[in-house]
Amino acid sequence: MRYGQPSRTALGAARARALHQTREAAAVFADPLAEAIAGAVDAAVGPADDDRPLPDDARLFLAMRHRFAEDALAAVADRIEQVVILGAGLDTFGYRNPYPGLRVFEVDHPATQQWKRERLADAGIAVPSAVRFVPVDFETDTLAASLAAAGFDRSAPTFFVWLGVIVYLTPESVTATLRFIAEHSARTEVVFDYSGPISALPPQHRPMAERLTRVMDELGEPWLSLFTPEEIAGQLHSLGFSQIEDLDRRGLFERYAPGTPTDDVVGGRVLHAAHPGHP
Numbered sequence: 001m002r003y004g005q006p007s008r009t010a011l012g013a014a015r016a017r018a019l020h021q022t023r024e025a026a027a028v029f030a031d032p033l034a035e036a037i038a039g040a041v042d043a044a045v046g047p048a049d050d051d052r053p054l055p056d057d058a059r060l061f062l063a064m065r066h067r068f069a070e071d072a073l074a075a076v077a078d079r080i081e082q083v084v085i086l087g088a089g090l091d092t093f094g095y096r097n098p099y100p101g102l103r104v105f106e107v108d109h110p111a112t113q114q115w116k117r118e119r120l121a122d123a124g125i126a127v128p129s130a131v132r133f134v135p136v137d138f139e140t141d142t143l144a145a146s147l148a149a150a151g152f153d154r155s156a157p158t159f160f161v162w163l164g165v166i167v168y169l170t171p172e173s174v175t176a177t178l179r180f181i182a183e184h185s186a187r188t189e190v191v192f193d194y195s196g197p198i199s200a201l202p203p204q205h206r207p208m209a210e211r212l213t214r215v216m217d218e219l220g221e222p223w224l225s226l227f228t229p230e231e232i233a234g235q236l237h238s239l240g241f242s243q244i245e246d247l248d249r250r251g252l253f254e255r256y257a258p259g260t261p262t263d264d265v266v267g268g269r270v271l272h273a274a275h276p277g278h279p
C-alpha cells in the first residue's frame with residue numbers, strides 16, 4: 001500500500017459490489033449500502049479508470065465471497081457475540097448488521113480506515129454504537145493488543161471475516177493471524193479467501209493471473225502470499241481448526257450462479273473453518 005493512502009484494491013472491491021447491485025441486480029449479494037459508499041469514493045477520488053474494467057466473473061467472485069461469508073455468519077448469528085472484519089476496506093456489514101447485540105470490530109490499515117470513516121460521513125451512513133474501529137497494520141502491530149484495547153473479549157464466541165486480504169500479507173503475518181484466531185477460549189469461526197500459486201493454475205488461466213499480478217504491483221499492493229489448498233489445510237489442522245469447507249471458483253459458481261459456464265471463470269478459493277476454542 002502507498003504510504004498514508006487508502007488501499008486502492010479496497011476501492012476497487014467497493015466499486016465492484018456497487019456495480020453488482022445494478023449490473024446483476026444484486027443476484028448474488030444484496031448490499032443496500034454498496035452504492036452509497038462507492039458514490040462517496042467516486043466523489044472523493046473521481047470515477048474509476050475505464051481502461052482496466054474488472055471482468056464480469058471477477059466482479060461476481062467478489063459478490064460470492066461476501067455472500068459465502070454472510071451466509072456462514074447468519075447460520076451461527078444466535079450463538080456468537082462478536083464479529084471481526086479483518087482488512088475491512090469499504091465493507092458495510094457493520095452499518096446494516098441485522099443481529100441485535102452483535103458487536104462488530106472493523107480492523108484495517110490505519111490510512112484506509114481513516115479514509116473510510118470520512119467517506120462514511122460523506123455518504124451519510126450512520127455508524128451504530130456496536131461498531132468499533134481498530135486501526136492495525138498486520139505486519140507491524142499486534143492484533144491481540146489492538147483488539148483488546150477496543151474492548152474485544154477473547155472469551156466470547158466470535159466470527160472472523162477476512163476477505164481479499166491474505167494475498168497482500170506476508171506468509172508470517174497470515175500464520176500469526178490464524179494462530180490468534182485459534183487461541184481463544186471460546187469457539188471461533190473464520191471465512192477467508194486465498195489464491196494458489198500461478199504455476200498451479202490451469203495453463204489457460206495463467207496469463208490472466210500474470211496480468212493481475214502486474215496490476216497489483218503497479219497499484220503498490222503486490223501479492224505476497226499464495227497457498228495451495230493442501231498448505232492451507234495443513235496450517236489449519238495443525239492449529240486445531242476443523243469443519244473446513246474450501247470452495248474453488250467452480251464450486252462457488254455452481255452454488256451461487258448455477259448454469260454459468262465455469263471453465264474460464266477467474267477467482268480464488270473461499271474457505272470456512274471453525275475452532276472449538278480452549279475452554
Ligand SMILES: C[S@@+](CC[C@H](N)C(=O)[O-])C[C@H]1O[C@@H](n2cnc3c(N)ncnc32)[C@H](O)[C@@H]1O
Binds near residue numbers: 087089090136139162
Ligand atoms: C482488496 S481490499 C479488501 C477489502 C475488503 N475486505 C473487501 O472485501 O472489500 C484489501 C484490504 O486489506 C487491507 N490490508 C492490506 N495490507 C494490510 C496490512 N498490512 N495491515 C492491515 N490491513 C491491510 C487493506 O487496507 C484493504 O482494506
